[in-house]
Amino acid sequence: MYSEDVLPNFKYINSDIGLKFLNFNQKLYIKILNSFLERYEHLDILALESEELNDVIHTIKGLSATLGMEQLYGLTILELTNDLREELKESLALVITELKSELQTY
Amino acid sequence: MNNKNLDRERDVFIGRKILLTEDKKINQLIVLGLLAESGFEIDIANNGEEAVNKCKKCNYSLILMDIEMPIMDGYDATRIIRKINKEIPIIALTSNGTIEDINRTKSVGMNEHLLKPIDLDLLYHTFSKYINVA
Numbered sequence: 486m487y488s489e490d491v492l493p494n495f496k497y498i499n500s501d502i503g504l505k506f507l508n509f510n511q512k513l514y515i516k517i518l519n520s521f522l523e524r525y526e527h528l529d530i531l532a533l534e535s536e537e538l539n540d541v542i543h544t545i546k547g548l549s550a551t552l553g554m555e556q557l558y559g560l561t562i563l564e565l566t567n568d569l570r571e572e573l574k575e576s577l578a579l580v581i582t583e584l585k586s587e588l589q590t591y
Numbered sequence: 592m593n594n595k596n597l598d599r600e601r602d603v604f605i606g607r608k609i610l611l612t613e614d615k616k617i618n619q620l621i622v623l624g625l626l627a628e629s630g631f632e633i634d635i636a637n638n639g640e641e642a643v644n645k646c647k648k649c650n651y652s653l654i655l656m657d658i659e660m661p662i663m664d665g666y667d668a669t670r671i672i673r674k675i676n677k678e679i680p681i682i683a684l685t686s687n688g689t690i691e692d693i694n695r696t697k698s699v700g701m702n703e704h705l706l707k708p709i710d711l712d713l714l715y716h717t718f719s720k721y722i723n724v725a
Contacts, residue, residue: 506708513624520617543659544615547686551621551708 493587495553497579502553514552515588521548522584530574538565542573554580600715605630607652607722612642612668613684614660618707622655622684625711629718639668646672651679652722656701658685658692666699673700680721684709 492500492511500514507514525545533541546561548554557576563569609631613619619635626633634649636642640663642654654672658665669681683696683704693704703717 507621508625508711510624513621516624517617517621520620524617540659543686544618547707548617550686 495583495587497554497556497576497583499553499555502555503551504553506551506553518552518584519588521552522581522588525577526581526585528577530570530577538570545577549580600719601628601630603630604718604722606632608632608634608649610634610636610642610645610649610651610654612636612639612654612660612665613657614638615657618657621709625709625714629715639663639665642668643671646676646679653680653682653718655682655684658683658687658696665701666695669696669699669701682717682721 492504492514498518503514503518504511507517528541530538530541542561542565546558549558549561557573557580560569560573560576607630611619611622611633613622613635614637623633631652634645634651636645638660639656642656643663645651646654656665656669665683665685672679672681677700680703681701683701684707685692685696685704686707688704688706696704702721705714705717
């Protein structure tokens with residue numbers, strides 16, 4: 486089990502929320518964050534067709550809420566427009582960049 | 592859930608088999624991680640069709656059912672499972688939480704509608720409600 490002080494100091498991820506939803510299990514939280522990074526690192530939201538896009542946003546909605554990605558989650562619950570797709574891409578990119586940077590030592 | 596309550600629940604759940612129906616591996620990892628100390632044996636179905644087939648072969652104490660899945664969604668899977676087993680508790684576990692979503696899960700025969708992110712205390716409360724000690 487990781488101790489409290491080794492959890493990265495995220496800017497775009499509220500780890501208090503993420504830890505709460507993962508029963509304060511830091512090891513599990515880090516594992517799921519790594520899995521999120523692996524799954525969405527190379528995703529291009531703008532390139533997805535309608536059905537796949539809806540599926541991806543639906544999944545990210547649940548995951549971002551669970552993991553404390555508040556800004557990203559806030560976008561997933563809005564009505565989808567072209568502008569929103571751009572915002573989703575940018576918000577996801579911020580989270581991915583942060584995860585790549587902060588999780589590299591785990 | 593505090594350790595004392597978890598110990599009590601684990602005594603009830605230990606060795607019991609439940610089915611997690613969920614198509615996304617990362618969501619499977621979350622549920623498996625959260626329930627690692629539950630005492631349950633957790634089998635996994637990657638879509639509704641797999642859930643139906645597994646239910647024909649195995650007597651589960653309870654089913655956790657995602658809704659939006661490829662091949663067969665949670666609604667259709669529940670309709671089919673209810674034709675062969677009217678008693679097994681089926682709990683929706685989904686990000687969809689509108690009144691329409693909740694009414695639809697009830698209309699196809701699911702017992703409860705739980706939301707993601709998972710409220711672990713509520714999930715255990717739901718297990719306790721539907722899984723009794725013989």
